[in-house]
Amino acid sequence: MEKHDQEFIRKKNRMLVFNSIQQHHPISRTDIAKLSGMSAATVGRVVADLIELGLVKETDQISGGVGRKATMLELDLESIMTVGVEVDRNLTKAALVDLSGRIIVEKQQLIDQNEKQLDNLIDAIVRLVAEMAAEQGIPHSKFIGAGVGLPGIIDSEQGVVVFSAQLGWRNVPFAERLEARLNMPVVLDNDLKVKALGESSFRSLDVIPAETVENITALVSVGSGLGAALIMDQKIYRGSRNIAGEIGHSIIDPNGKLCECGKRGCLQTYITDLALLQEANQIREVSNLQELFRYMEQGEPWARSIIDRACSYIAITINNVVCTYNPNSIILTGKFIEEHPGMFEAVNLKLQEFIGEHFSGSFEMFRSKLGERSVMIGAAKLVLQQQIDYGLIHKS
Amino acid sequence: MEKHDQEFIRKKNRMLVFNSIQQHHPISRTDIAKLSGMSAATVGRVVADLIELGLVKETDQISGGVGRKATMLELDLESIMTVGVEVDRNLTKAALVDLSGRIIVEKQQLIDQNEKQLDNLIDAIVRLVAEMAAEQGIPHSKFIGAGVGLPGIIDSEQGVVVFSAQLGWRNVPFAERLEARLNMPVVLDNDLKVKALGESSFRSLDVIPAETVENITALVSVGSGLGAALIMDQKIYRGSRNIAGEIGHSIIDPNGKLCECGKRGCLQTYITDLALLQEANQIREVSNLQELFRYMEQGEPWARSIIDRACSYIAITINNVVCTYNPNSIILTGKFIEEHPGMFEAVNLKLQEFIGEHFSGSFEMFRSKLGERSVMIGAAKLVLQQQIDYGLIHKS
Numbered sequence: 101m102e103k104h105d106q107e108f109i110r111k112k113n114r115m116l117v118f119n120s121i122q123q124h125h126p127i128s129r130t131d132i133a134k135l136s137g138m139s140a141a142t143v144g145r146v147v148a149d150l151i152e153l154g155l156v157k158e159t160d161q162i163s164g165g166v167g168r169k170a171t172m173l174e175l176d177l178e179s180i181m182t183v184g185v186e187v188d189r190n191l192t193k194a195a196l197v198d199l200s201g202r203i204i205v206e207k208q209q210l211i212d213q214n215e216k217q218l219d220n221l222i223d224a225i226v227r228l229v230a231e232m233a234a235e236q237g238i239p240h241s242k243f244i245g246a247g248v249g250l251p252g253i254i255d256s257e258q259g260v261v262v263f264s265a266q267l268g269w270r271n272v273p274f275a276e277r278l279e280a281r282l283n284m285p286v287v288l289d290n291d292l293k294v295k296a297l298g299e300s301s302f303r304s305l306d307v308i309p310a311e312t313v314e315n316i317t318a319l320v321s322v323g324s325g326l327g328a329a330l331i332m333d334q335k336i337y338r339g340s341r342n343i344a345g346e347i348g349h350s351i352i353d354p355n356g357k358l359c360e361c362g363k364r365g366c367l368q369t370y371i372t373d374l375a376l377l378q379e380a381n382q383i384r385e386v387s388n389l390q391e392l393f394r395y396m397e398q399g400e401p402w403a404r405s406i407i408d409r410a411c412s413y414i415a416i417t418i419n420n421v422v423c424t425y426n427p428n429s430i431i432l433t434g435k436f437i438e439e440h441p442g443m444f445e446a447v448n449l450k451l452q453e454f455i456g457e458h459f460s461g462s463f464e465m466f467r468s469k470l471g472e473r474s475v476m477i478g479a480a481k482l483v484l485q486q487q488i489d490y491g492l493i494h495k496s
Numbered sequence: 497m498e499k500h501d502q503e504f505i506r507k508k509n510r511m512l513v514f515n516s517i518q519q520h521h522p523i524s525r526t527d528i529a530k531l532s533g534m535s536a537a538t539v540g541r542v543v544a545d546l547i548e549l550g551l552v553k554e555t556d557q558i559s560g561g562v563g564r565k566a567t568m569l570e571l572d573l574e575s576i577m578t579v580g581v582e583v584d585r586n587l588t589k590a591a592l593v594d595l596s597g598r599i600i601v602e603k604q605q606l607i608d609q610n611e612k613q614l615d616n617l618i619d620a621i622v623r624l625v626a627e628m629a630a631e632q633g634i635p636h637s638k639f640i641g642a643g644v645g646l647p648g649i650i651d652s653e654q655g656v657v658v659f660s661a662q663l664g665w666r667n668v669p670f671a672e673r674l675e676a677r678l679n680m681p682v683v684l685d686n687d688l689k690v691k692a693l694g695e696s697s698f699r700s701l702d703v704i705p706a707e708t709v710e711n712i713t714a715l716v717s718v719g720s721g722l723g724a725a726l727i728m729d730q731k732i733y734r735g736s737r738n739i740a741g742e743i744g745h746s747i748i749d750p751n752g753k754l755c756e757c758g759k760r761g762c763l764q765t766y767i768t769d770l771a772l773l774q775e776a777n778q779i780r781e782v783s784n785l786q787e788l789f790r791y792m793e794q795g796e797p798w799a800r801s802i803i804d805r806a807c808s809y810i811a812i813t814i815n816n817v818v819c820t821y822n823p824n825s826i827i828l829t830g831k832f833i834e835e836h837p838g839m840f841e842a843v844n845l846k847l848q849e850f851i852g853e854h855f856s857g858s859f860e861m862f863r864s865k866l867g868e869r870s871v872m873i874g875a876a877k878l879v880l881q882q883q884i885d886y887g888l889i890h891k892s
Contacts, residue, residue: 262854263854339821340858349855354809419747420816424741426734
C-alpha cells in the first residue's frame with residue numbers, strides 16, 4: 101500500500117467518523133460503524149486518533165439500548181476553536197466557531213472605503229478575534245485556524261484573492277498577510293463556495309443518509325450578485341481555477357443589457373439588486389429594494405412586474421443549474437430571498453413553468469438553514485476540514 | 497484497513513497503471529512508477545495483477561537508456577476484446593475495440609422505424625458482432641463485454657433507457673435484453689457521456705500530465721441535439737440521475753420559440769439542425785443543412801446570417817458551460833462542427849466576444865480526435881473501465 105494512498109484513506113475515514121460524531125453526538129462506536137459502513141476495528145482506531153487529536157471525548161452517558169452497554173462519544177468542544185470570517189464590500193464579520201459548527205460569539209465592523217482598506221481590514225479582523233478570545237477566555241493555543249469567505253475569484257490553494265470587484269482587489273496575498281498577524285493557519289475561499297459547504301454539511305445527514313446516495317448540493321445565491329456553488333461528497337467542486345459556478349456571467353441574450361464585465365446580456369443583468377433598481381427608476385425614483393417591495397405591497401403594477409420578472413429569471417437560473425449539475429438538493433439563498441418574505445415561495449411556484457419533465461422531481465429546494473451566519477460557519481468548516489485532512493491539529 | 501477501502505485503492509491503482517501502459521507502451525515498470533508517482537513495489541504488484549488478468553505482457557524490447565536494462569511492458573492486444581456500440585435514430589454502428597482503444601473492425605446497419613424496432617435493433621447488434629467476430633476469428637471467450645452509447649436519459653447503473661425521444665423509448669431494460677442475447681456483460685450510457693469519455697481518455701495524457709493538474713474536460717456537441725458532458729479524473733460526472741449536462745434545455749428566453757419539451761426559449765431552439773432549417777424555410781425551401789451551407793457559400797446573406805447567429809449561440813453555450821464547470825479543456829464536436837468546414841474556427845472567433853475576462857485563457861478548445869467513431873470507442877472504454885474496476889476479467 102502506497103503511503104499517499106494510506107494517507108488518503110486515513111483522511112477519508114477521519115472525516116467520515118468526525119462527521120458522524122458531529123451530527124449525531126452522543127453516539128457509540130457501534131452506531132458510528134453502522135452509520136458509516138466501517139468495521140468496528142477501523143472505527144476504534146480512528147476514534148482513538150480523534151481522541152488523541154483532542155477533537156472527541158468519551159462521555160459519562162451510556163447507550164440506552166438492550167444488550168451490552170456502550171460508552172458514548174461526543175465532540176470535545178473545549179479542546180479547540182476555529183475562526184470564521186466573512187469579508188464583504190462594507191462589512192466584516194468574524195465568529196468563534198466550535199467543533200460542532202456552533203457560533204460561540206460573533207462581532208462585526210464596518211470597513212471604510214479608502215486606499216488603506218486592506219490594512220484596515222486585517223487590523224479589524226485581528227482586533228475582533230482578539231476581543232472575542234479575551235471575552236470568552238480562550239487561550240491562543242486552542243485556535244487551529246481561521247477560514248475566510250470573500251466575494252470574488254480566489255486562489256484557495258495559494259491563499260490569494262485573484263480578483264474581487266466588490267473589494268477592488270487584484271492579486272492580494274491575503275492569507276499570508278492575515279496569517280502573519282493572526283498567528284494561525286488561514287484558509288481563503290470564495291464566499292458562496294464556503295456558504296454552500298456550511299449549508300450542506302449541516303444538512304446532508306438530515307436529508308440523505310451518507311451511505312446511500314452521493315449527496316450533490318448546488319447553492320444558488322441572488323442579491324447584489326448572482327452565483328452558484330456545488331458540493332459533492334462534502335467537498336467544494338472548484339473546477340480548474342476555482343471559478344466554477346460563476347453563472348452570473350452566463351449569457352442569456354447577446355443583445356441584452358450591458359454588464360459590468362463588458363459583455364451583454366449576462367444573467368446577472370436580469371436579477372441583481374442593481375438591475376432591478378435601474379429598471380424601477382425608469383418609472384419612479386427608488387433608492388433600494390426595500391422601497392421597491394413597498395411599492396409592490398401598495399399595489400403598484402410596475403413594481404409587481406419588476407419583481408415578478410426577477411422571480412422568473414431566478415427560476416430560469418435554477419433550471420439552468422439543474423440541467424448542468426443535476427444535483428439532488430438546491431439551496432436558494434441571497435438577500436433577495438432572505439430579506440423579502442414570499443420570494444422563496446414565488447420562485448418555487450415559477451419553477452413549475454421552467455423545469456423540464458425529466459428534471460422535475462430530481463431535486464428538492466431548500467432555504468438557507470444558517471442564514472447570515474452561513475459564510476462564517478462554512479469558512480470555519482473549511483479550515484477544520486483542512487486541518488483534519490492534513491492531521492495538523494495537535495492537542496495543546 | 498477496511499476491505500472496501502483496499503478495493504478502492506486497488507481499483508484506482510489498477511486503472512492508473514493500465515492507463516500508463518495504454519498510452520505509453522512499450523514502457524518499463526520504472527517509467528510507470530515515475531509517471532504515476534507510485535512506488536516500485538506497488539507498480540510491480542499491480543503489473544503482476546494485470547499480467548495475470550491477461551491485459552498486459554512483457555515484450556522482448558529492452559529499455560534503451562544507460563544503466564540497468566529494464567524489461568518493457570505492453571498491452572496484450574490478443575488476450576481480450578471489447579465491443580463498442582452506438583445506437584442512433586436510424587443507424588446502429590458496432591465495432592470490435594482492442595485494449596489500446598483501437599477499432600479492429602466496424603460495421604453498421606440502418607434500422608427501420610417500426611413497432612418492432614427494439615427487437616430489430618438487438619437482432620442487428622447481435623448479428624453485427626457475430627459477423628465481425630467470425631471474420632476476425634475471435635472466439636467468444638475473448639470478449640469481456642459490450643458498451644452501448646444511446647441518445648437520451650440512461651440509468652447506467654440499472655442498464656435502463658429511461659427516456660429517449662430519438663428512439664421513442666421509455667423505461668426499456670436494454671442492457672438486460674442485449675446481455676441475454678450477446679452473452680456478455682453490457683453497459684449502457686448516454687451517447688455524449690461515453691463520447692466525452694472516449695475523447696478525454698485518448699487525449700488527457702497528451703495534454704496534461706495526469707499527476708500535475710486534475711484534468712477536467714467538458715464536451716459540447718451540436719447537431720440534431722445540443723448537449724454537454726463532463727469528465728473529471730477520467731470518470732464521467734453523472735449528477736444524481738445521470739442527466740448532468742442536458743444543457744439543450746437550459747433556458748435563454750422565456751418568451752422564445754417553443755421547444756419540443758414544451759418549454760419556451762430552450763438553448764437548443766437556437767442551434768440545432770431543425771431550428772436552423774425552420775428559420776431558413778421562412779426565406780426559401782431548404783431541406784437540409786448541406787443545402788443551407790451551399791446557399792451561404794453562394795453568397796446568400798440570409799444563409800450567412802442564420803449560420804452566423806448559430807455560431808454566436810454556440811459560443812454563448814461554451815461560455816455558459818465554462819462559467820458553470822470551469823474545465824481546462826473543451827471538446828467542441830457534433831455534426832454541425834464536424835461536417836461543415838470552418839465552423840470550429842468560426843465559433844472559436846466568436847468566443848472572444850462572449851468569454852469573460854477571468855475565463856479567457858482558462859481552457860483550451862479542441863476538435864474531436866476520434867470523429868464518428870468516438871461513441872463506439874468511448875462505450876468500449878466504459879465497459880473496459882468497469883471490468884478493470886471490478887476485476888471481473890479472467891484470462892480465458
